[in-house]
Amino acid sequence: MGSQRKTNGLSHTAVPGQLCDLTASQARLLIGQGVISPVEILESCIARVEASNPSINAVVTKAYERARLEAVRAAQDVADGRPLGILHGLPILIKDLNETENIRTTYCSPLYEDHIPNADDTVVARLRQHGAIVFGKTNSPEFGIGSNTTNRVFGPTRNPFATDLTVGGSSGGAAAALSTHMAPIVNGSDSGASIRNPAAFCGIVGLRPTPGLVSSPERKVGMSTNGVEGPMARTVADVALLLAAMAKHDPRDMMSVPVEPKQFLTLKSVDASSLRVGFSEDLGFAPVDKIVRETFRRKLEIISPSLAVCEECDVQMTDAEEAYWGVRGLYLLAGHHARYKQHGQALDANLVWNIEDALHSTPLQYAEAFSAQTRIYRDFQSVFDKYDVLITPAVNVLPFPHAQSYPTTLEGRPARHYAEWYSITYAVSLVGHPAISLSAGLDPHGTPFGLQVIGTRFNDRRLLEVAQALELVLSSHAETRRPEPDVAALSS
Numbered sequence: 001m002g003s004q005r006k007t008n009g010l011s012h013t014a015v016p017g018q019l020c021d022l023t024a025s026q027a028r029l030l031i032g033q034g035v036i037s038p039v040e041i042l043e044s045c046i047a048r049v050e051a052s053n054p055s056i057n058a059v060v061t062k063a064y065e066r067a068r069l070e071a072v073r074a075a076q077d078v079a080d081g082r083p084l085g086i087l088h089g090l091p092i093l094i095k096d097l098n099e100t101e102n103i104r105t106t107y108c109s110p111l112y113e114d115h116i117p118n119a120d121d122t123v124v125a126r127l128r129q130h131g132a133i134v135f136g137k138t139n140s141p142e143f144g145i146g147s148n149t150t151n152r153v154f155g156p157t158r159n160p161f162a163t164d165l166t167v168g169g170s171s172g173g174a175a176a177a178l179s180t181h182m183a184p185i186v187n188g189s190d191s192g193a194s195i196r197n198p199a200a201f202c203g204i205v206g207l208r209p210t211p212g213l214v215s216s217p218e219r220k221v222g223m224s225t226n227g228v229e230g231p232m233a234r235t236v237a238d239v240a241l242l243l244a245a246m247a248k249h250d251p252r253d254m255m256s257v258p259v260e261p262k263q264f265l266t267l268k269s270v271d272a273s274s275l276r277v278g279f280s281e282d283l284g285f286a287p288v289d290k291i292v293r294e295t296f297r298r299k300l301e302i303i304s305p306s307l308a309v310c311e312e313c314d315v316q317m318t319d320a321e322e323a324y325w326g327v328r329g330l331y332l333l334a335g336h337h338a339r340y341k342q343h344g345q346a347l348d349a350n351l352v353w354n355i356e357d358a359l360h361s362t363p364l365q366y367a368e369a370f371s372a373q374t375r376i377y378r379d380f381q382s383v384f385d386k387y388d389v390l391i392t393p394a395v396n397v398l399p400f401p402h403a404q405s406y407p408t409t410l411e412g413r414p415a416r417h418y419a420e421w422y423s424i425t426y427a428v429s430l431v432g433h434p435a436i437s438l439s440a441g442l443d444p445h446g447t448p449f450g451l452q453v454i455g456t457r458f459n460d461r462r463l464l465e466v467a468q469a470l471e472l473v474l475s476s477h478a479e480t481r482r483p484e485p486d487v488a489a490l491s492s
Contacts, residue, residue: 018044018048018181019036019040019041019044019045020041020044020045020047020048020181020182020183020184021181022041022184023184023233023234023235023237023238024087024090024184024185024233024234024235024238024241024242025235025237025238025241027041027089027090027184028086028087028088028089028090028241031074031078031084031088031089031090032078032084032088034078034079037071037075037078037089038071038074038075038078038088038089038090038091038133039068039071039072039074039075041089041090041091041184042067042068042071042091042133042135045091045135045181045182045183045184046064046067046135048180048181048182048487049062049136049177049182051487051490051491052160052180052182052487052490052491053177053182055158055160055163055490055491056157056158056159056160056163056167056176056180056490057139057154057155057156057157057158057173058138058139058157058167058172058173058174058176058177058180058182059093059136059137059138059139059173059177059182060096060106060108060136060137060138060139060153060154060173061096061103061104061106061136061137062135062136063100063103063134063135063136063137064135064136066102066103066134067091067133067134067135070133071089071091071133074088074089074131074133075089084131085129085130085131085132085245086130086131086241086244086245086265087127087130087131087132087185087241087242087245088130088131089131089133090131090132090133090184090185091132091133091135091183091184092127092132092133092134092135092183092184092185092186092187093134093135093136093137093138093173093174093177093182093183093186093187094124094127094134094136094137094138094186094187095137095138095140095170095171095173095174095186095187095188095189096108096137096138096139096140096173097140097143097144097170097189098120098121098123098124098187098189099117099119099120099121099124099218100117100120100121100124100134100137101117101118101119101120101124102116102117102118103116103117103134103137104116104137105117105137106153106154107140107142107143107144108139108140108141108142108143108144108151108153108154109142109143109151109152109153109347109348110152110153110346111339111343111346111347113153121216121218122215122216122217122218122250123187123214123216123229123246124187126245126246126248127187127245127246130245132185132245135183136183138171138173138174138176138177138186139151139154139157139172139173140169140170140171140172140173141169141170141172141348141350142347142348142350142351143336143347143348143351144169144170144189144191144194145170145332145348145350145351145354146169146170146348146350146405146406146418146419147168147169147170147192147193147194147197147406147419147421147422148166148168148169148172148402148404148405148406149166149167149168149169149170149171149172149173149176149198149402150166150402151348152348156402156403157169157172157173157176157402158176158402159176159201159202159399159402159447160176160179160180160202160485160487160490161179161202161203161446161447161448161483161485162399162445162446162447163490164401164402164403165201165399165400165401165402165447166201166399166400166401166402166404167198167201167202167399167402168193168197168198168200168201168202168395168399168422169193169194169197169198170189170194170198171186171188171189171190171194171195171198171199171206171232172198172201172202174186174187174188174198174232175188175198175199175201175202175204175206175232176198176202178202178204178232178233178234179202179203179204179234179484179485180485180487180490181234181487184233184234184238185231185232185233185238185241185242186232186233187229187230187231187232187242187246188206188229188230188231188232189227189228189229189230190206190208190228190230190429191226191227191228191328191331191426191429192226192324192328192419192422192425192426192429193395193422193425193426193429195207195208195230195232195437196208196394196395196425196435196436196437196450196452197394197395197422197425197437197450199232199394199437199439199450200394200395200437200439200448200449200450200451200452201395201399201447201448201450202448203439203448203450203482203483203484203485204232204233204234204439204482205232205233205234205235205236205238205239205436205437205438205439205467205471206230206231206232206239206436206437207230207231207232207239207243207434207435207436207437207460207463207464208228208230208428208429208434208435208436209228209229209230209231209243209247209434209460210432210433210434210457210458210459210460211224211225211226211228211255211432212253212255212256212257212458213243213247213257213259213434213458213460214228214229214230214243214246214247214248215248215249215250215252215253215255215256216229216250216253217250217252217253219253219255220331220334220335221330221331221334221335222253222254222255223254223255224255224327224331225255225327225429225430225431225432226327226328226331226429227331228429229246230243230246231243231246234482235471236267236436236438236464236467236468236471237267237468239436239464240264240265240267240464240468241264241265243261243264243460243464244261244262244263244264244265245261246261247259247261247264248261257458263461264460264461264464267461267464267465267468268465269465269468269469270465270466270468270469271469272306272307272469272470272472272473273306273307273308274308275307275308275309275388275389275466275469275470276307276308276309276386276387276388277304277307277309277310277311277387277388277389277390277391278309278311278312278313278315278383278386278387278389278390278391279296279300279310279311279312279313279390279391279392280312280313280314280315280390280391280392281293281296281297281392281393282392282424283315283316283317283320283392283424283427284314284315284316284317284318285316285317285318285319285320285321285423285427286320286396286423286424286427287396287410287411287413287415287420287421287423288393288396288397288411288424289396289397289398289410289411290411291398291443291444292393292395292396292397292398292443293393295393295443295444295449296392296393296449296451298479299440299441299449299451299479299480300391302477302479302480303470303473303474303477303480306473306476307473309387313383313386313387313390315380315383315390316379317376317379317380317427317430318376319372319375319376320372320376320423320427320430321416321420321423322368322369322372323369323370323372323373323376323430324369324373324423324426324427324429324430325369326361326365326366326368326369326370326372327369327370327373327430328354328426329354329357329358329361329366329369330358330366332351332354332355332358333355333358333359336351336354336355337355337359340352340355350405350418353418373430373431376430376431377430377431377432380431380433384455384456388455388462388466389453389454389455389463389466390453390454391451391452391453391454392424392451392452392454393424393450393451393452394424394425394437394438394449394450394451394452395421395422395424395425395450396410396420396421396422396423396424397410397421398443398445398447398449399445399447405418406418406419406421407421424452425452428452428454432457433454433455433456433457434454434455434456434457434459434460434463435452435453435454435455435463436452436453436455436463436464436467437450437451437452437453438450438451438453438467438470438471438474439474439482439483440474440480441474441477441478441479441480441481441482441483442483448483451470453466453467453470
């Protein structure tokens with residue numbers, strides 16, 4: 001974005017008309033160089049929220065006053081020549097499932113409509129320590145359950161490309177805010193699809209890291225591949241920048257592993273023509289609509305000449321549906337059963353259904369689910385004996401009306417339950433591999449289409465490097481280039 005110029009041996013990015021249109025990497029460079037002020041970019045982001053948010057309802061709580069004070073201090077730190085954090089001066093929006101000090105945190109539930117925490121949760125505190133400036137909260141389903149971003153407190157978030165359609169979820173407010181340049185970076189969280197499918201539906205980039213890379217002691221079930229915090233942005237480089245601030249070892253998180261976060265600031269350039277890519281339309285089990293399969297094949301046809309290998313991979317994740325449902329059931333029971341006992345039917349219908357379904361499962365069924373998870377994980381490793389990454393569609397379906405809770409039919413037959421439409425992502429959650437959603441242009445209906453790129457466990461840096469190479473290939477073709485919504489129309 002913008003032209004390049006050289007000053008005193010440093011590469012500077014020319015400032016665009018609207019500072020909120022800068023990528024996070026561009027903005028951080030310019031802040032550090034004193035070319036722009038944290039105050040200026042914050043005000044530009046606030047102006048974009050005020051103009052576009054009424055049309056899409058991505059930001060549900062605003063925290064401008066405190067953010068403005070922090071931006072002034074951040075600007076002074078630059079002027080004084082003080083050490084600057086990885087995210088110094090960058091405005092950030094936080095998902096309304098993360099606790100934020102003195103900023104309303106509702107979990108998008110009527111039960112917590114007026115809840116104001118007295119401290120940040122661990123991940124938010126970490127982002128602040130690296131210099132990010134929190135100026136608002138983004139919409140989610142109630143307690144993040146479900147993948148259509150709507151709730152009884154704030155209502156639906158609307159897709160910036162077609163406001164009658166869903167943004168997916170649960171990090172749907174985050175994805176819509178990024179798509180419309182309300183902020184250069186946002187945080188997300190992902191159990192089954194919650195970073196990846198909203199990223200796909202909104203035309204941005206979202207990473208579900210390897211569980212344990214971004215530690216979070218607040219997780220209710222320590223030894224679980226569910227409930228991963230992760231970065232979302234408009235480019236792979238910005239996702240890597242945010243991951244460098246989010247990743248950290250914390251012994252209080254049972255999944256946490258030693259990590260050097262700064263590795264994500266120095267991604268190596270990868271030649272796309274050296275990449276061996278396997279692809280699967282459905283991972284051998286997921287119901288993927290015909291139009292998604294056809295669009296997926298078309299996108300791969302466009303980029304495959306730029307790759308060393310791009311061939312169909314015989315992935316058979318048989319039993320992934322039943323295994324994930326069992327693993328997920330125990331996870332939700334641990335996190336929400338006490339709340340269900342206290343509030344019952346006052347909770348969102350999706351959560352009530354999940355809890356009651358889990359309660360009716362037997363110990364043997366849970367044992368079989370965990371056994372199947374182990375078997376599926378072991379079999380899945382063979383994919384990476386031959387390929388650098390595995391690519392699938394990022395979602396089983398195209399965006400559907402936000403007034404509809406979920407697609408009731410898949411491949412022409414009735415859906416088994418409300419979550420089956422994102423099974424192609426929760427299968428990857430089951431095995432605990434990192435996966436990134438890359439924008440690949442538009443689908444035949446004119447809304448964004450995404451690719452899920454899957455890498456090897458605890459090799460997130462390599463996945464980001466490969467994703468950056470694929471991003472470059474995708475951006476070189478009009479049909480696969482990342483789309484932008486009509487912000488002027490939304491603002492009007």
